[in-house]
Amino acid sequence: MSEKTTSFRDRLAARVGAELAAELQPVAGKAFEAYAVRKEKLVELLGAARECGFEFLSDLFAIDFHPREPRFEIVYNLTCVQSGERVLLVLRLADGESYPTATGVFATANWHEREVFDMFGLKADGHPDLRRILMYDGFEGHPLRKDFPLGYQPERGFFEDVHQTPKEEGGPPF
Amino acid sequence: MPDLIRTETMTVNMGPQHPSTHGVLRIVLELDGERIVRATPHIGYLHTGIEKTAENKTYIQAMTMTDRLDYLAPMSNNLAFMLSTEKLVGVDVPPRAQTVRVMLTELQRIASHLVWLGTHAIDIGAMSMLLYCFREREVIMDLFEQVCGARLTVSYFRIGGLAADIPADFTKRVKDFIDYFKPRVDEYETLLTRNKIWLNRTVGVGRISAADAMNLGLSGPALRASGVGWDIRKTNPYSGYEQYDFEVPVGANGDVYDRYRVRIAEIRQSVRIVEQTLAKLPSGAYIADAPKVVLPPRNTLHTSMEALIHHFLIVCNGVRPPAGEAYVPVEAPKGEIGFYLVSDGTAKPFRCRIRPPSFVNLQALSKMAEGAMLADLVAVIGSLDIVLGEIDR
Numbered sequence: 001m002s003e004k005t006t007s008f009r010d011r012l013a014a015r016v017g018a019e020l021a022a023e024l025q026p027v028a029g030k031a032f033e034a035y036a037v038r039k040e041k042l043v044e045l046l047g048a049a050r051e052c053g054f055e056f057l058s059d060l061f062a063i064d065f066h067p068r069e070p071r072f073e074i075v076y077n078l079t080c081v082q083s084g085e086r087v088l089l090v091l092r093l094a095d096g097e098s099y100p101t102a103t104g105v106f107a108t109a110n111w112h113e114r115e116v117f118d119m120f121g122l123k124a125d126g127h128p129d130l131r132r133i134l135m136y137d138g139f140e141g142h143p144l145r146k147d148f149p150l151g152y153q154p155e156r157g158f159f160e161d162v163h164q165t166p167k168e169e170g171g172p173p174f
Numbered sequence: 175m176p177d178l179i180r181t182e183t184m185t186v187n188m189g190p191q192h193p194s195t196h197g198v199l200r201i202v203l204e205l206d207g208e209r210i211v212r213a214t215p216h217i218g219y220l221h222t223g224i225e226k227t228a229e230n231k232t233y234i235q236a237m238t239m240t241d242r243l244d245y246l247a248p249m250s251n252n253l254a255f256m257l258s259t260e261k262l263v264g265v266d267v268p269p270r271a272q273t274v275r276v277m278l279t280e281l282q283r284i285a286s287h288l289v290w291l292g293t294h295a296i297d298i299g300a301m302s303m304l305l306y307c308f309r310e311r312e313v314i315m316d317l318f319e320q321v322c323g324a325r326l327t328v329s330y331f332r333i334g335g336l337a338a339d340i341p342a343d344f345t346k347r348v349k350d351f352i353d354y355f356k357p358r359v360d361e362y363e364t365l366l367t368r369n370k371i372w373l374n375r376t377v378g379v380g381r382i383s384a385a386d387a388m389n390l391g392l393s394g395p396a397l398r399a400s401g402v403g404w405d406i407r408k409t410n411p412y413s414g415y416e417q418y419d420f421e422v423p424v425g426a427n428g429d430v431y432d433r434y435r436v437r438i439a440e441i442r443q444s445v446r447i448v449e450q451t452l453a454k455l456p457s458g459a460y461i462a463d464a465p466k467v468v469l470p471p472r473n474t475l476h477t478s479m480e481a482l483i484h485h486f487l488i489v490c491n492g493v494r495p496p497a498g499e500a501y502v503p504v505e506a507p508k509g510e511i512g513f514y515l516v517s518d519g520t521a522k523p524f525r526c527r528i529r530p531p532s533f534v535n536l537q538a539l540s541k542m543a544e545g546a547m548l549a550d551l552v553a554v555i556g557s558l559d560i561v562l563g564e565i566d567r
Contacts, residue, residue, distance in 0.1 A: 031501040031514065055388055056404075058503070059529045063516060075514070077501070077529075081388070081402060084409025086501075108391030111537045119225075134218040134566060143226055150230050 008033055008052070008087045016048045027090055030075075034088035039099045042091060046076065046105045054078035054087060060102065060112035062120045066146035070094045072122060076102070098123040119144035183211050190219050194297045194552040197562030201539070203548070210551060213543040215536055220566035228526035232492030233259050233333065234469075236523060240513075241327040243528065244564040246289050249282035249318075250506035252331045257412055257502035258513045259333055262495035263467050268459045271335035272414045277348065277451040278321070278330070279413075280444040284355070285314040286507035286559075287437050287444075291362065294434070294556035298375045300366060310358055313351050320344060333493060334468035335461030345452055352448055359441055366434070376431035380542040380554035383428060390541060391534040394509025396558060399436045400428030406505040417454075418447050430557040437559075467493045492521030501529075508532050508559055528567055532560040 013021035023045060024035035037045050046057075059077035076089040091099055101124040102109035113124040114133040121142035124130060132139065141148055189200040198219035204212040224243065228236040237259075240251035253275055260267065267275075292307030315325040321340055322330040330337050366372045382392070387400040397404060405422040407415040423439030425432030462468045469488055470481035497519040503512040509531030516525040535558050542554045 029498055031499045057391055058393075058510060059512075059514070059527070061514065061527045061529075063525045063527070077514075081404035081409070084406065106391070107386075107389045108534060108537060111533065132218075134221045136218065143223060148226075150226060 008049075008054075009035065011052050012045075012048055015052050020044065020048055027088075030088050030090070032077075032086040032088050034075075034090055036090045036092060039091055039093070042089070043100050043102065043105060045089060046078075046102055049078050049087065049089070050105065053080045053082065054085075056081050057102070057106035057108050058086070060109050060116070062116045062122060062144075064120060064144065064146045070097075072097075072120060074099060074116065074122070093122060096121075098125045100125050101127040103127060118142065121145065181206075188551070190216075195555060196293065196560055199536075199555070199560070199562055199565075201551070203551070205548060208548050210543050210546050210548060213540050213551065215539055217533075217536070217562070217565050220562050222567065224567045225526055225528060228523055230522060232521045233495075233523065234489075234492065236526060237331070238327070238329045241329055242563055243530065243567060244286075244506065244508060244511070244532065244561045245326055246561055247282050247286040247507045248326060248328045249279045249330070250286075250504060250511060252329060253279055253413070254502065254504035254506070254511045255513045256331045256333060257504065258500045258515045259493075259495070261500040261502055262498055262515055262517050263333060263493060264495075265334045265462050265464050265467055267335055267413070268462055269414070269456045270458045271460050271462075273451050273455050274336060274340055274460070275331060275413050276415065276418070277448055277455075278318070280447045280451070281314050281317065281348070283444045283507045284441055284448075285311050287441050288314075290437060290507075290556075290559045291434075294553075294559070295366065297552050297556045298372070300369075300372065303362065303365065306358070306362065306365075310355055313354075317344070317347060317351065320347070332461060332469055334464060335459070338472060339460040345455060348448065349452055352445055352452075356445060359438065359445070363438060367438075373431065375550075375553055376434060376557075377429060378427070379430045379550045380546060380557060381427060381429045382538060382542050386541060387428060387538070390538045392509070392538055393531055393534065394505070394507070395433055395436045395440060396509065396535050396538070398423065399425035399432040401426050406503050406510060410503060412502060412504060418450050420447050430553050433557040433559075467495075494519060494521050503529070506531060508561065508564070509535060511564075528564075530564045530567060532558075532562075532564045533567075536560050536565055 009021050009024045023037060023041045027034040027036050056079040058079045061075055063073045065071055070092045072093040074091040078087050093099055101113060111133060113127055116122050117130055118132040118135055119142055184205045186203045186205055188203055189195040190198040200216040202214045203210055224239050228239060237252060237255050240255045241248040243251050288307040288311040292304035295303035318328055319325050321344060322328050382400055384400045384402050387397050401424060403422050403424040408422055420443045423436045425436045461471060465484045470485050474481040475485055495517045497517055499516050501512050501514040503510050511531050512529045514527035515523050518524040543551050
């Protein structure tokens with residue numbers, strides 16, 4: 001494990017310029033070095049992080065801090081596979097707000113963003129295939145939100161729902 | 175002539191009840207004859223809401239659910255969850271417990287790879303492998319049963335150490351197993367590695383480049399087979415992995431055959447690590463001495479009033495780590511597993527995000543299967559070594 005000498009922000013500034021690096025606002029109390037970012041600059045920053053050696057998007061997930069505002073955090077766990085260093089990019093979102101997709105930079109974000117949509121109801125703009133991934137299509141609600149009670153089951157039945165779900169355009173015929 | 179004959183692709187549903195999908199995976203295939211044009215995996219049939227349930231359990235209770243994620247490698251899951259929890263709580267693990275943890279997780283890696291090898295080989299048609307692999311795996315299951323009373327749902331690690339010390343003759347039994355097992359790996363290789371049928375079914379199949387593998391987030395043996403030598407045990411050593419001498423096997427072509435070679439080589443490296451843990455196993459405490467957050471050793475409950483009180487409070491009220499966040503990645507047999515825990519100072523995790531290696535690895539299936547023959551899809555699924563319990567959580 002190499003000793004960390006310079007912060008991610010300094011490295012980013014040296015590599016792609018101080019203007020973009022100024023977008024990174026340090027966040028304390030996270031598991032690793034973490035920066036809050038604006039969603040307008042997110043995709044650009046992810047691309048810049050990749051140029052700085054953080055070529056592996058290990059994880060992308062949401063946290064619901066209800067009732068704190070802004071309520072949601074989306075965390076991008078970026079890894080440098082040569083040194084094992086990690087940096088977190090944090091996106092803060094209000095309920096119902098959408099965020100830009102990262103699939104253009106990291107293809108692995110595809111299923112993670114579907115899961116964030118499925119579990120929290122946050123939509124990724126520009127996602128190629130934003131469907132539920134773990135819950136069934138007719139399910140109502142987003143289970144990992146803090147206002148979704150444990151063990152709660154929406155009233156409509158599973159089979160009823162599945163048959164009422166309209167077939168997607170160009171999808172399989174069943 | 176081409177204008178007169180109309181051809182179109184055919185959509186075929188594979189799974190969720192299909193023996194080679196290793197669980198309840200459904201893949202919608204678009205076929206052009208026998209060639210795959212597009213493969214779309216559909217998951218979620220085994221979803222049990224472990225992340226949500228964990229938010230309503232204490233840390234020790236939540237750990238028992240991690241057994242049910244990747245049920246072929248519960249020790250690795252337990253370890254990942256405990257390391258994150260210990261980082262939140264801020265407790266050090268005694269050397270004996272660390273060494274036993276390494277020994278058991280490496281035995282677990284061997285067991286997991288044996289199940290993979292047996293089922294992967296039977297998928298492609300090498301029927302006898304399953305019997306040999308399960309014969310050896312059974313011994314490892316017996317070892318786990320001896321150490322904690324369970325074969326699959328082990329839940330053996332605790333905050334600060336282990337649930338109990340290993341039995342007196344355990345190291346001897348592990349040593350006997352390792353001595354017995356070493357020549358067995360050579361036997362597997364004589365059956366498969368240069369077998370012409372095996373080569374025809376695996377070489378050049380399901381190929382993925384290093385760049386694509388990184389982009390798709392592959393980790394573990396599936397990534398290393400593509401030529402990226404990333405192993406968390408080397409880059410971010412945990413539980414004292416920096417003390418052990420082992421190599422990280424790396425492939426070159428990223429096909430099914432290379433993934434097979436990498437895993438076989440990993441079995442040999444795991445054997446080496448287990449041998450080293452046996453040689454250096456220190457004596458001493460098996461669980462840390464921190465009565466406010468660590469369960470007292472079981473035998474002290476009969477003689478010490480304080481131990482009884484602490485045990486009662488920890489079990490009933492749970493451990494309350496200070497508010498904070500922690501994530502410790504672990505190199506599980508399938509890849510990087512880790513638990514991103516958010517604590518708000520109460521006894522239950524505020525958020526327990528599981529980074530599931532199989533979930534991320536499965537996403538690469540569409541890319542690997544593109545343009546392959548239908549029969550090769552079975553080989554590709556097998557080579558990814560997925561466990562649906564972990565994908566669906």
